[in-house]
Amino acid sequence: MFIRGYNSIISMDALYKIDSDLSSERVEDGFQALWTKREAWTTLETSLGAVARCKNFEASTPSEDQPGEDEEPPQLWPQSGAITFHDITASYTGDGENVLGGITLSVAAGEKMGICGCSGSGKSSLLLTLLRLLDTSSGFIEIAGVDLATVPRQTIRSQLTALPQEAITVPGSLRKNLDPLNMSSETAMCAALKGVGLLTLIDERGGLDVPMGEVSLSQGQMQLFAVARALLRKSKVLVLDEVSASVDAQSEELMTRLISSEFRDGMVIAVAHRLSTIVSFDRVVVMDKGQIVEVGPPQELLQKDGGWFREMWSREGH
Numbered sequence: 320m321f322i323r324g325y326n327s328i329i330s331m332d333a334l335y336k337i338d339s340d341l342s343s344e345r346v347e348d349g350f351q352a353l354w355t356k357r358e359a360w361t362t363l364e365t366s367l368g369a370v371a372r373c374k375n376f377e378a379s380t381p382s383e384d385q386p387g388e389d390e391e392p393p394q395l396w397p398q399s400g401a402i403t404f405h406d407i408t409a410s411y412t413g414d415g416e417n418v419l420g421g422i423t424l425s426v427a428a429g430e431k432m433g434i435c436g437c438s439g440s441g442k443s444s445l446l447l448t449l450l451r452l453l454d455t456s457s458g459f460i461e462i463a464g465v466d467l468a469t470v471p472r473q474t475i476r477s478q479l480t481a482l483p484q485e486a487i488t489v490p491g492s493l494r495k496n497l498d499p500l501n502m503s504s505e506t507a508m509c510a511a512l513k514g515v516g517l518l519t520l521i522d523e524r525g526g527l528d529v530p531m532g533e534v535s536l537s538q539g540q541m542q543l544f545a546v547a548r549a550l551l552r553k554s555k556v557l558v559l560d561e562v563s564a565s566v567d568a569q570s571e572e573l574m575t576r577l578i579s580s581e582f583r584d585g586m587v588i589a590v591a592h593r594l595s596t597i598v599s600f601d602r603v604v605v606m607d608k609g610q611i612v613e614v615g616p617p618q619e620l621l622q623k624d625g626g627w628f629r630e631m632w633s634r635e636g637h
Contacts, residue, residue, distance in 0.1 A: 383451075383472060390469045397478060398555055400463025402426045402449065402586065407458030409448055417456065418444045420609045428463075428555075431579075431587045433597025433617070435631060436606035442590040443560055445606070449588070450558065451475055462556075480554040482562045485538075486545035493534055494527040497544070503551045511547040514577060539566040546574055550581055557582050559589035563596055571596065594632055603628055 402425070409419040419441050426432050434442045447453035448460060451472040460467045467475055488496050497508055508527060512518040517540060521527070524534050536544060542562055549557065557578065563571040575596050578587060591597045598617045605613040605620075605627040613620060613627040620628035 385468075387469060388471050391474065392463075392465045392470055392478075396465060397463040399428045401428055401461075402556070402588070403461045404445075404448075405458050405460070407448060407460060408456045409444060409453050410456060411453070418453075418609050419448065419455075422458070422609075422611060424604065424611065424614070426586060426588060429584060429586055430602065431589075431597075431600040433589050433591050433594075433600040433603045434606065435591045435594060435597065435603060435628070436612075437631075439608075440606040441609040442606055444609070446481075446558055446560055446588070446590060450479065450481060478554060479556045479558055480549050480552045481558040482542075482545055482549055482560065484561045484564050486541040488531050488541070491531060492528050493521065493525075493531050496531050497527070497548055498551055507551060508547075511550040512544075514550060514581075515543040515547045516573060517543055517547065539570050542566050543570060543574065546577060550577070555585045557585055557587045557589075559587065561590050561592040564592040594628075594635055594637070598632075605631070 404422050404424045407419060407422045408417050410417045422441075422445065434445065436442050444453055448455055449467075451467060455468075462475075489499075494508065497503075497511070503511075505527065509518055512521055517536075520540070521529075521534065542565060545562070559578070563574060566574065571593070578589075579599070587600075589597055589600070597603055598621075600617060602615060603613075603617045603620060604611055607627070617628065620626050621632060623629055
């Protein structure tokens with residue numbers, strides 16, 4: 320009788336412990352479910368806020384496109400033809416000081432033109448007017464006889480290849496950043512990366528489909544990556560804005576050599592960070608205070624006593 324009672328007590332204790340363990344698990348599961356729902360709600364709330372801000376930006380920000388910018392140029396435009404700046408002026412604010420004043424300049428098809436000048440001279444502003452990122456106050460710009468003020472801005476930019484001072488990337492794979500419009504074959508992409516000396520490094524770090532953020536390229540390597548991206552485009556006009564500012568001498572030499580060989584038949588307009596990158600160009604334009612103060616073949620300008628380009632060349636220690 321005593322033994323049966325003792326066994327009964329043990330059985331009840333064991334059952335109580337099992338029930339208690341099950342209750343604890345249910346409580347933990349409940350807390351986990353609540354936490355998951357809380358995270359999901361927070362993510363949803365953040366996403367809805369982002370969508371609302373995007374909608375507000377779209378509704379409140381004026382379009383950059385202006386009336387009359389609706390003419391589509393010929394299909395092969397601008398395969399050939401000059402770029403001409405006709406007496407243009409420009410400022411960053413409607414009533415502000417002009418950053419460009421009375422610029423008249425023509426760049427022939429296939430010509431390599433370098434632009435130089437001290438900081439604030441208007442070099443980059445001139446490129447911005449060509450890309451329609453800075454509106455002109457007076458004058459106009461033509462490419463192959465087409466007035467840019469009559470063409471949709473996105474059409475203009477799609478036909479030019481531009482390399483800024485800092486390479487731009489977006490979330491996604493390296494492949495997507497190298498060929499955003501998905502117009503190139505994998506063979507062509509690998510050839511472009513090989514040309515700038517990055518193919519082996521990228522293969523070691525996961526290949527074309529690795530997330531861009533995981534490649535960990537240095538600033539100089541990012542500029543070389545941007546050059547590879549430019550090589551994949553078949554544009555006849557290449558616009559460079561101090562692309563060698565963040566690279567070492569060896570990378571700068573490689574970039575200069577690639578641009579000279581790969582774009583030998585195209586037009587190149589380059590704002591120089593170091594004059595050595597444009598001394599072999601067809602012509603050099605020197606700017607100061609928003610105006611052109613000197614223009615000509617660089618070797619001729621280097622022989623000009625008291626010339627602007629010669630003085631800048633000397634200050635760089637050549």
